Amino acid sequence: MTGVATATAVQEWRPAGEAVIEAESLTMRYGATVTALDQLTVRVKPGVTGLIGANGAGKSTLIKILLGLLEPTAGHAAVLGHDCATGGFEIRTQTGYMPEHDCLPPDVSATEFVTHLGRMSGLPATSARERAADSLRHVGLYEERYRQIGTYSTGMKQRVKLAQALVGDPRLLLLDEPTNGLDPAGRNQMLELVARIGSEFGISIVVASHLLGEIEQICDHLVAIEAGRLLRADTISSVTQASSVLLVEVDEGLAELRAELARRGLAPVEYQRGLLIELAEPQAYDTIRDAVADLGLPLTRMEQRRHRIEELFRADPTLTEMTGATSVQ
Amino acid sequence: MSSDAAGVPPAVLAGRTGVIHDIGYRQYGGQRLGRPQIVRALALDSLRTAFGLGRGVKAKIFPALLFALMCLPAVVSIAAMALNPGNGQLISYDTYQSTLRPLVLLVFVALQAPNLVSGDLRSHTLPLYFARPISRSDYPIAKLIGFTMACLALIEVPLLILWVGTISQVHGARAVWHQTTEFGPGLLYGAAWAVLLASVGLVLASATGKRVFAICAVAIPLFVTWVLATVLSHVALHTFQPVGSGAEPPALASLAGLINPFTVLNGLTDWLGSAPKITIFRNFGNGDGPGQLHQAHLVGHFGPLYGVMFAVMLVAAIGGLLARYRKVGIA
Numbered sequence: 001m002t003g004v005a006t007a008t009a010v011q012e013w014r015p016a017g018e019a020v021i022e023a024e025s026l027t028m029r030y031g032a033t034v035t036a037l038d039q040l041t042v043r044v045k046p047g048v049t050g051l052i053g054a055n056g057a058g059k060s061t062l063i064k065i066l067l068g069l070l071e072p073t074a075g076h077a078a079v080l081g082h083d084c085a086t087g088g089f090e091i092r093t094q095t096g097y098m099p100e101h102d103c104l105p106p107d108v109s110a111t112e113f114v115t116h117l118g119r120m121s122g123l124p125a126t127s128a129r130e131r132a133a134d135s136l137r138h139v140g141l142y143e144e145r146y147r148q149i150g151t152y153s154t155g156m157k158q159r160v161k162l163a164q165a166l167v168g169d170p171r172l173l174l175l176d177e178p179t180n181g182l183d184p185a186g187r188n189q190m191l192e193l194v195a196r197i198g199s200e201f202g203i204s205i206v207v208a209s210h211l212l213g214e215i216e217q218i219c220d221h222l223v224a225i226e227a228g229r230l231l232r233a234d235t236i237s238s239v240t241q242a243s244s245v246l247l248v249e250v251d252e253g254l255a256e257l258r259a260e261l262a263r264r265g266l267a268p269v270e271y272q273r274g275l276l277i278e279l280a281e282p283q284a285y286d287t288i289r290d291a292v293a294d295l296g297l298p299l300t301r302m303e304q305r306r307h308r309i310e311e312l313f314r315a316d317p318t319l320t321e322m323t324g325a326t327s328v329q
Numbered sequence: 330m331s332s333d334a335a336g337v338p339p340a341v342l343a344g345r346t347g348v349i350h351d352i353g354y355r356q357y358g359g360q361r362l363g364r365p366q367i368v369r370a371l372a373l374d375s376l377r378t379a380f381g382l383g384r385g386v387k388a389k390i391f392p393a394l395l396f397a398l399m400c401l402p403a404v405v406s407i408a409a410m411a412l413n414p415g416n417g418q419l420i421s422y423d424t425y426q427s428t429l430r431p432l433v434l435l436v437f438v439a440l441q442a443p444n445l446v447s448g449d450l451r452s453h454t455l456p457l458y459f460a461r462p463i464s465r466s467d468y469p470i471a472k473l474i475g476f477t478m479a480c481l482a483l484i485e486v487p488l489l490i491l492w493v494g495t496i497s498q499v500h501g502a503r504a505v506w507h508q509t510t511e512f513g514p515g516l517l518y519g520a521a522w523a524v525l526l527a528s529v530g531l532v533l534a535s536a537t538g539k540r541v542f543a544i545c546a547v548a549i550p551l552f553v554t555w556v557l558a559t560v561l562s563h564v565a566l567h568t569f570q571p572v573g574s575g576a577e578p579p580a581l582a583s584l585a586g587l588i589n590p591f592t593v594l595n596g597l598t599d600w601l602g603s604a605p606k607i608t609i610f611r612n613f614g615n616g617d618g619p620g621q622l623h624q625a626h627l628v629g630h631f632g633p634l635y636g637v638m639f640a641v642m643l644v645a646a647i648g649g650l651l652a653r654y655r656k657v658g659i660a
Contacts, residue, residue, distance in 0.1 A: 102452070117457055
């Protein structure tokens with residue numbers, strides 16, 4: 001990272017350097033009662049990083065502090081080697097931000113809007129026009145970019161939001177729930193796009209999301225926070241190994257299957273209309289298959305469970321906790 | 330790199346918008362402008378927005394009409410001078426046309442100030458600005474500069490037309506000099522109008538993101554206080570029974586104007602400007618004499634109060650505008 005060497009003067013605290021984001025004992029309280037961030041210490045390396053947490057976990061607060069828009073109650077943070085408390089301008093010059101919520105005016109075209117925001121990023125008029133056209137092309141908007149944004153689908157709007165974050169040629173992108181409101185196809189396209197920006201454009205990305213499945217698809221690293229505290233910061237692969245749970249659904253005979261599986265040494269737990277089974281060893285697949293076949297039950301689904309936030313948020317998830325957490329929803 | 334766009338198959342352009350093509354990413358190695366230039370760019374953009382430039386035809390109709398209306402007295406005055414060479418000019422540089430100017434500006438500020446600020450509030454676009462290398466207050470300051478320039482154009486261009494048209498018809502260097510010495514202060518009063526109305530208009534318009542409500546938020550307070558101030562001072566003047574030979578209007582007539590920016594601005598000109606603008610009719614109350622007409626300044630000896638009120642309104646409006654944008658959410 002080029003910006004690291006030119007870190008701005010910081011009194012006592014000095015970011016170490018090679019990380020794109022560093023936070024140390026970062027605490028943010030709103031009033032006396034609400035604690036959005038609680039002693040958060042984390043380092044984010046270059047690459048694509050997922051910032052995962054349930055709604056209200058403190059993801060957006062963290063992003064606002066990183067952009068230098070909020071002053072933390074305590075602690076320090078640095079982005080690209082600049083202290084967030086003093087280097088807000090430098091950070092915002094080199095960082096693109098895509099907010100979670102709707103932020104587009106309906107009555108201008110995407111080209112005009114992204115060009116204007118390019119100028120607001122400090123680009124001269126001609127460069128702003130060129131880069132706006134480039135950015136919109138990168139996100140897959142062509143002829144429609146001359147149409148008013150009000151006529152766009154949600155997917156196109158999300159692309160415009162990404163394009164405006166990209167227009168200033170950032171070294172780092174902060175994307176807050178980029179797949180918000182998209183259908184599955186749009187979701188995948190957006191994720192591919194983000195992954196491509198990370199891998200081919202050489203831009204570091206932090207994707208905030210509450211869906212681990214998305215983070216898993218595109219990120220190299222993962223930072224999980226809960227109630228403002230760091231839960232885990234690790235590579236994706238090490239996290240996904242952690243648990244393997246199979247969901248088995250049969251049209252009928254659920255109780256029989258449960259009894260049969262228990263007899264064969266597994267510990268099934270009823271979950272909605274199926275059974276959740278923790279897979280201690282690979283042979284468990286065969287055991288389940290044989291049990292279903294022997295009972296002659298109509299099997300409708302057998303699925304490796306995606307991690308849910310709640311699972312991740314427990315160091316050692318047990319099935320009882322899982323069902324307890326999900327039935328609350 | 331521009332050839333990349335042309336390289337995209339037309340069929341793809343026409344139908345499948347979701348496909349992403351590998352066209353390579355290029356980094357930007359060019360110049361990056363600093364904060365002052367970004368503010369300047371935003372101010373110029375706001376100025377253009379105020380006149381509907383770069384927007385559709387509909388956005389240009391009202392600003393153009395108002396501009397034409399504002400220029401009309403200047404044109405009429407010049408035409409009258411041309412047709413009747415003996416005539417002096419019909420309107421002065423300092424108050425211009427004392428009813429038309431507030432009316433045109435009322436409509437302009439009420440219609441256009443919301444266009445500058447309520448859109449970004451309504452669409453929650455502000456976080457995108459604040460995530461860029463400008464500070465919180467740069468946004469309202471740029472908007473204020475842009476809208477002040479717009480009001481300035483609306484006020485000063487007609488004055489300029491009046492001045493050019495008049496000096497082209499007067500004879501002799503002295504007459505031209507006389508015109509110019511009147512034109513100069515006229516420009517300054519115009520600037521006072523522009524900066525006060527722009528800041529009052531923006532702070533009121535930024536109260537809400539809904540354009541229609543924003544228009545009302547600007548128009549209603551400005552219009553109601555204007556009417557109230559005018560009616561009060563008229564009533565006070567007409568029920569006034571002066572005693573003795575005092576030439577001052579009643580205190581109520583002088584003070585009523587303090588409640589509205591237009592009347593404050595008129596009062597400011599009345600105080601600082603040379604010519605008395607109102608006529609006090611004095612018939613001594615017995616109904617049999619023709620009475621006596623007396624020229625006076627409406628502000629009476631409360632002139633300095635108008636200067637203070639101008640400053641108070643300006644500081645309050647700009648302070649309110651900055652506070653508004655310090656408070657706005659960056660969710």
